[in-house]
Amino acid sequence: MPIETRAAESFVEKPKTFAALHEEIAAGRTKAADLANEYYERIEEKNPRLNVYLSLTKERALAQAARIDDLAAKGDPLPALAGIPMGIKDVLVMQGAPSTAGSKILQGYQPPYDCTAVARLEAAGAVLLGKLNCDEFAMGSSNENSAYGPVRNPVDTERVPGGSSGGPAAAVAANLAVATLGSDTGGSIRQPASFCGVVGVLPTYGRVSRYGLIAYASSTDRVGPFAANVRDAATLLGVIAGHDPKDATSSAAPVEDYAAESDKPAAGLRIGVPQEYFAEGLDPEVRAAIEKGIAALEAAGCPIKPVSLPHTKYAVPTYYLVATAEASANLARFDGVRYGYRSPRSATLSDMYSHSRDEGFGAEVKRRILLGTYALSAGYYDAYYLKAQQVRRILAEEFLRAFSQVDAIVTPTSPFPAFKIGEKTGDPLAMYLADIYTVTPSLAGICGVTVPCGTTKAGLPVGMQVLARHLGECTAFRVARAVEAAEI
Amino acid sequence: MAAGVTVEDVERVAQLAHLELAPEEIEPMLRDLNAILDYVAELNQLDTTGIEPLAQVSELENAAGSEPRSDRLEPSLPRAAVMLQAPETDGTFFKVPKVIER
Numbered sequence: 001m002p003i004e005t006r007a008a009e010s011f012v013e014k015p016k017t018f019a020a021l022h023e024e025i026a027a028g029r030t031k032a033a034d035l036a037n038e039y040y041e042r043i044e045e046k047n048p049r050l051n052v053y054l055s056l057t058k059e060r061a062l063a064q065a066a067r068i069d070d071l072a073a074k075g076d077p078l079p080a081l082a083g084i085p086m087g088i089k090d091v092l093v094m095q096g097a098p099s100t101a102g103s104k105i106l107q108g109y110q111p112p113y114d115c116t117a118v119a120r121l122e123a124a125g126a127v128l129l130g131k132l133n134c135d136e137f138a139m140g141s142s143n144e145n146s147a148y149g150p151v152r153n154p155v156d157t158e159r160v161p162g163g164s165s166g167g168p169a170a171a172v173a174a175n176l177a178v179a180t181l182g183s184d185t186g187g188s189i190r191q192p193a194s195f196c197g198v199v200g201v202l203p204t205y206g207r208v209s210r211y212g213l214i215a216y217a218s219s220t221d222r223v224g225p226f227a228a229n230v231r232d233a234a235t236l237l238g239v240i241a242g243h244d245p246k247d248a249t250s251s252a253a254p255v256e257d258y259a260a261e262s263d264k265p266a267a268g269l270r271i272g273v274p275q276e277y278f279a280e281g282l283d284p285e286v287r288a289a290i291e292k293g294i295a296a297l298e299a300a301g302c303p304i305k306p307v308s309l310p311h312t313k314y315a316v317p318t319y320y321l322v323a324t325a326e327a328s329a330n331l332a333r334f335d336g337v338r339y340g341y342r343s344p345r346s347a348t349l350s351d352m353y354s355h356s357r358d359e360g361f362g363a364e365v366k367r368r369i370l371l372g373t374y375a376l377s378a379g380y381y382d383a384y385y386l387k388a389q390q391v392r393r394i395l396a397e398e399f400l401r402a403f404s405q406v407d408a409i410v411t412p413t414s415p416f417p418a419f420k421i422g423e424k425t426g427d428p429l430a431m432y433l434a435d436i437y438t439v440t441p442s443l444a445g446i447c448g449v450t451v452p453c454g455t456t457k458a459g460l461p462v463g464m465q466v467l468a469r470h471l472g473e474c475t476a477f478r479v480a481r482a483v484e485a486a487e488i
Numbered sequence: 489m490a491a492g493v494t495v496e497d498v499e500r501v502a503q504l505a506h507l508e509l510a511p512e513e514i515e516p517m518l519r520d521l522n523a524i525l526d527y528v529a530e531l532n533q534l535d536t537t538g539i540e541p542l543a544q545v546s547e548l549e550n551a552a553g554s555e556p557r558s559d560r561l562e563p564s565l566p567r568a569a570v571m572l573q574a575p576e577t578d579g580t581f582f583k584v585p586k587v588i589e590r
Contacts, residue, residue, distance in 0.1 A: 035581075055556065056521050081555060101559075109573060110572075110573065111573075112565050112566070112570055112573065113565060114570035114573070150531050152544055158522060200561040202547065205545050205546070205549070206545075206549065219544045220545065245557045248557075249544070249546055251546075251549065253549075312531070314520065314530065314531055314534065317529075317531050318523065318531065321528055321531075324564060328505060332505075332506075335506070336575060337575075337584055338570075338572075338573070338582055339573040339574060339575075340573075341574075343574070343576035346585055347585060348585050348587075349584050349585050350506075351584055351585070352584060354506045354507060354508035355508060357505075357506055357508075358507055358508045358509065358510070359508050361507070361511075363516075366507055366509070366513070366517070367517065367520055367521075369505050369523060370498065370501050370502060370505060370507065370517060371521060371524060371525075372502045373501045373504050373505040374493070374497070374521065375523075377500075377504060377531060379502060380553075384528065386541055387531050387532075388531065389526075389541030389542055389543055390536035390539040390541050390542075391534060391536060392541075392542040393539055393540060393542035394536070396545065396548055396570075400548065422529055428524065429520075429523050429527055430523055431526075444546030444548070445546075445548060445549065449583050470548060470549040471549065481510075
């Protein structure tokens with residue numbers, strides 16, 4: 001879809017809560033079908049400017065809305081997400097719907113199956129409006145790597161929404177969906193949520209099935225929700241979490257009632273503040289906002305304790321070696337044989353592979369495939385890949401030690417607020433450094449929630465990252481609720 | 489430590505990855521890879537002797553009872569639906585350019 005260019009403007013609008021919509025639909029005051037159509041009208045009006053949706057799944061959405069309206073008319077009990085209009089990041093496959101992963105190489109691909117998390121949302125009554133823009137194969141921190149054009153930040157359309165889940169974050173911020181589903185490998189849910197002023201969840205590795213998530217770096221890839229408030233994000237996690245026989249790494253641990261747990265006060269939870277996340281490079285206005293958030297937690301009865309994560313500065317190099325190595329293997333499947341793009345310049349099988357990949361992949365994807373291939377190649381494996389895996393253990397164990405002293409750790413989600421479109425595109429390394437606070441939890445496999453925590457003077461949102469130990473989602477949600485309630 | 493990646497290295501790695509870079513793509517890629525590899529060389533400041541590599545995190549989670557799934561036949565995706573997505577197919581097989589010359 002073409003993107004218009006105009007002066008900066010704001011598209012921010014807060015969606016209603018799940019509770020409010022549930023009540024309206026159950027009482028028959030709102031029809032799920034009318035609600036879906038209302039969202040489609042808004043999308044038609046605003047998407048040309050924001051470029052949030054790549055494709056719409058109207059038929060499927062309206063059929064689901066009709067089912068919900070039938071249930072409501074009969075007075076039957078409604079499922080948890082009955083009639084809630086949602087959007088899905090385009091790296092999560094939906095049967096028969098275009099699923100491009102933001103790449104030309106998957107243009108026209110219509111997967112023959114549903115992603116587990118998507119199927120669970122729909123089974124819980126959600127109305128899935130369409131597929132959302134993102135960086136190509138979820139590789140990026142600004143959504144500028146999408147083959148289908150950048151997403152604009154609804155807070156300020158001259159700025160990026162963050163990435164790679166720029167579409168899912170911006171859709172919630174502009175109320176083009178009540179909630180959305182994204183994926184996070186090195187910060188791809190948390191950073192855009194913070195840039196757009198919404199809530200984003202990084203579930204523990206294995207908490208949500210990865211079946212049907214187009215793989216980037218399998219050992220850190222997570223599927224997680226975006227919502228306008230913490231409680232709704234917790235409700236969504238409860239729906240999509242849980243063991244899936246189709247993902248061998250999915251956890252068999254019982255799913256908790258995250259929404260109800262998030263209602264419990266945070267008082268008494270010990271909060272760790274790592275000095276390494278407040279060092280050089282942190283924007284002073286972001287620091288000031290996060291310090292207000294920490295003061296609010298203290299006022300809510302949480303003891304604040306300094307903790308130390310001294311190897312933090314090694315996290316970005318470690319992440320970019322581990323993730324690109326895994327990406328180089330995962331993206332080998334795009335070869336023009338079974339699905340996706342095949343180059344017409346395919347005289348031999350070998351030509352077919354290399355031409356299809358060269359024409360189908362964008363610059364950042366090629367850069368990461370080459371970096372990962374280099375790190376795995378003979379003579380370099382020990383120096384780069386093995387070394388990074390060793391440092392990964394140091395980083396993970398450092399977090400586990402910190403969690404023996406505190407219940408949650410709070411940090412800024414990003415060192416700076418949303419930057420201007422085009423500001424960092426010329427320098428891949430500068431873009432990688434945007435992930436400095438989000439990659440370590442990714443490597444360690446722990447969970448977290450990013451929650452809005454004030455704004456800069458220019459009105460740009462700041463996000464606080466609340467981290468908890470493996471399967472400690474309830475704790476992270478309780479702390480995030482306390483920050484949200486302080487209305488910083 | 490400068491990584492010192494050369495044009496030949498880029499071409500070799502591109503070949504390993506089945507990526508045929510256009511001539512104008514090589515130079516920027518060389519510059520970026522050297523910058524990134526110089527940066528990741530920071531890891532060499534750390535002595536990691538004797539540290540077991542961490543390839544995946546499930547072992548840290550103490551996840552109870554993640555048992556292997558039972559070894560049972562289950563239906564997979566219907567062939568027709570899968571073949572519908574193939575760039576070239578006869579309905580049973582994926583067709584590719586001829587590999588063996590007679």
